[in-house]
Amino acid sequence: MISPRVVCAAALLAVASLTVPTAAEAKTQFTTQARPQAAAPPQLTLPAPTGPSPLGTVSLHLVDRSRKDPFAGAGHDRELMISLTYPARKVAAYPVAPWLPPKAAAQYLRQEGLPPGAVLLPQTHGHEGAPADRREGRLPVVLYSPGNDSFRSANTVVVEELASRGYVVATIDHTYDGLVEFPDGRVVGPVHDGAGTGWVIYEQRIADTRFVLDQLTVLDRGGNPDADHRKLPKGLRGLLDLSRVGMFGYSAGGPTVASAMFEDRRIKAGLAMDGPAAGPVVTAGLARPYMLMTATKAVRDQIPDLATFWSNLKGWKLNIRTEGVEHASYGDLEMIAPQAAALLKWTPAQLAEQIGTLAPKRGEAVQRAYPLAFFDLHLRGRGHLLDGPSPRFPEVTLIP
Structure with missing residues (x-):
């Protein structure tokens, strides 16, 4: 069995040496090569979503009082942070949310060997607390699970693209398996590999997913699941169509998706x-739709458990392989790494180690189009991009 500690390529400001996942592990090692801090720190940015809807967002602090956290010490209930991103209206009066909250951002820079203020991390395009747009009625829901040592905002480009086109997207921080900041200012990092981790980490991820779905049900019925009783945006009650739930995940988020689907039939389609x-x-x-997006290398054939899993899928399935990308390309790093390259004086070869040789704009286009096409097909019953090869995406190969 593959090691559960599949490390997400989430370090955006470090030179990475990427090892393709094997049956034993899929880990990314990073070293830092930072230039001296400039007088005016550069601002990293993320591209805006292309859909017609402006976005609202809200973070929720959830506490599962039925479950003790095996990594938090004796007697501590499991705590999570999630964010909802959704189509909104009248957003001008509401500030946009940061990619990482301030204390988590500072810790993130420190762990990458950069002093606070060396660079300004991106802002999202989600307006905090903006009222939901209810003109399209109930909206399908998509969950997102990040990779090991990552955080719930690491795939903001994909999340915002889905939300701008009529989805409510719930992103999950799996506490002690990434970097998370709680409302009281606590910042919790990942637990180290070793005794007591192993499959336990995935058990927590799966239970987190089921708990989040339970809390979204509370929210849709008009309740407020936030443990601190913070005010919710207007319009969320009755907005979520929980009969149409999909889920996607990056790196370790992939097995989280498959295992959560296995244990919870509310998830209708997984990516x-x-x-x-x-x-x-x-x-x-599984007997429900499942799609795999892989890099240039035939990862599906190199990992025995993944090959076995694929052969046992009984429903609709498709492997999207993108030429010229690396493991770390499937996330915001695809767009942020080129900006960091100038800051850190990376060579083209060092940048290619991070995100491959495909032009970042093309990688971004693939990230936007194919997850949207998958969820549109299986949660809305529309679209034809997945029917076969597309001249719009010559870098993409469809593998049954």
């Missing part, structure tokens, strides 16, 4: 972005 498979679902398979 893994360069993620393997692990746990009972490998041999049991």
